[in-house]
Amino acid sequence: MPVDLHHPVRATLDAVLDAARPDTSGEVASYIPELADVEPERLGIALVSTRGDVHDAGDSDVAFTIQSVSKPFVFALALDALGVDEVTKHVGLEPSGEPFNAISLEAASGRPLNPMINAGAIVTTSLIAGDTVEDKFGVIRSGLERFAGRDLLVDEDVFSSEARTGDRNRALAYLTKSAGTLAADVEVATTAYFRQCSLSVTARDLAIMAATLATGGVNPVSGERVISEDAARWTTAVMTSCGMYDESGHWMVHVGLPAKSGVGGGIVAVQPGQFGIGTFSPRLDARGNSVRGVAMLERLSAQYGLHMLAHRGDALSAIGSLTTSDGETVAMLRGEIYFAAAEEVLTRLAPLVSDDGCLVLDFSGVTRVGSAVRQLFHALPSAVGARPDGSPRVVVLDPDGVLG
Known part of the structure; x- marks a missing residue:
């Protein structure tokens, strides 16, 4: 019988669930009446690698409304369509240090402080293409479906509840409209946001x-x-500083992953270049963050060293070996070469560039080169020039074309 090598990962997620389950503190969201009726004991977690491997445990397939977890993804759609310069004419990028529904507008510009609080999210929604609610929400829904990789349905009961009790959000929209930062009619922007x-x-x-x-x-x-x-x-950068509302600083110290919470009980967390995590547990703390979701992510981060700013030890040298024969020195390079690795290669090997021999940089063991440093190696042979006899001081071998 084949061994299931995914089992240890699932066992880890099960253990995280078991550790969080006894905590019954917090309350389900009640300011949206429909959310007050959710089952508070639901508890799920999923982890998806950048290779597309999916690991999950508990109630990972139980549906709930996305709520404010939608904010970074709609912000991403606006950035992709309009660019950062245009988007930031309407909404800022700074932490507010205030609750999610606070009136946080810059005094001079009238911009909401960031797109992760309600005022900023409503403005972000207003920037999405479309003149009507149907058009604007259609773009948003399609975009979030592409993020999720499947069709997403609207919980019409929750929508009706939000629309019926959403006067504070409408007030925020009117304030941004009067300041000139809202890019749509108030009712269009808020209704699309509620949906x-x-x-x-x-x-x-x-x-x-x-x-x-x-x-x-x-x-x-x-x-x-x-x-x-x-x-x-x-x-991801804005999630790092603003995603957990007025607990974002505490979150970055204790968890250290870009994240976003929602009053539906969900949290997303990102480890750039490695994986994404989704958690679900409906009980919320005073700041609107899932109590058990926070506990699960704190435990995962502490136990497995997930903090994005953790020191990982000395990096493996990009120079695998050096061999010299008949006046030619061959440096076998390896791994991924970004700026720090390129700096090491150029600095350590500089003394080997002379009129007496040729330095060969062999990229056959390199798996990836950062686009910003490719030009450094492309330009290197001409930059150092030729030896007195006309032969090159430096030769770059790139048999697999990793330099582009």
């Missing part, structure tokens, strides 16, 4: 959506490019 928040998702969906940000905008399960690398990076 986006009422989309039903699962913890598994959220993990795939987060993993799409982790890959730089490509859904690792469907293989579809959803947004540009720039839009994914900008979105």
Whole structure:
């Protein structure tokens, strides 16, 4: 019988669930009447790698409304369509240090402080293409479906409940409209926003959506490019500083992953270049974050060293070996070469460039080269010039074309 090598990962997620389950503190969201009736004991988690591998445990396929977890993904769609310069004319990028529904507008510009609070999210929704609610929400829904890799349905009961009790959000929209930052009619923007928040998702969906940000905008399960690398990076950056509302600083110290919470009980977290995580547990703390979701992610981060700013030890040298024969020194390079590795190669090997021999940089063991440093190696032979006899001081061998 074949061994299931996925089992240890699932066992890890099960253990995280078991550790969080006894905590029954917090309350389900009640300011939206329909959310007050959700089953508080639901508990699920999913992890999706940038290769598209899915691992989950507990109630990972139970549907709930996405609520504010939609905010970074709609922000990403706006960034992808309009660019950061245009979007930031309407909404800022700074932490508010205030609750999600606070009136947080810049005094001079009238911009909401960031797209992760309600005022900023409503403005972001207003930037999405379309003049009517149907058109605008259609673009949003299609975009979030591409993030999740499947069709998403609106919970019409939750939508009706949000629309009926959403006067504070309408007030925020009117304030941004009067300041000149809202890009649509108030009723169009708020209704589209209520509908986006009422989309039903699962913890598994959220993990795939987060993993799409982790890959730089490509859904690792469907293989579809959803947004540009720039839009994914900008979105992840704002999640890092603003995604957990007025607990974002505490979150970055104790968990250290870009994340976004929602009052439906969901949290998404991103480890750029590695994986996305989605959690679901409906009871919320005073700041509107899932109590058990926070506990699960704190435990995972502490136990497995997931903090994005953790020191990983000395990096493996990009120079695999040096051999010299007949006046030629061959440096076998290896692994992934980005700026730091390129700096090491150029600095350590500089003394070997002379009139007495040739330095050969062999890239056959290199798997990837950062686009920004490719030009350094392309330009190197001409930059150092030729030896007195006309032969090159430096030769770059790139048999697999990793330098592009």
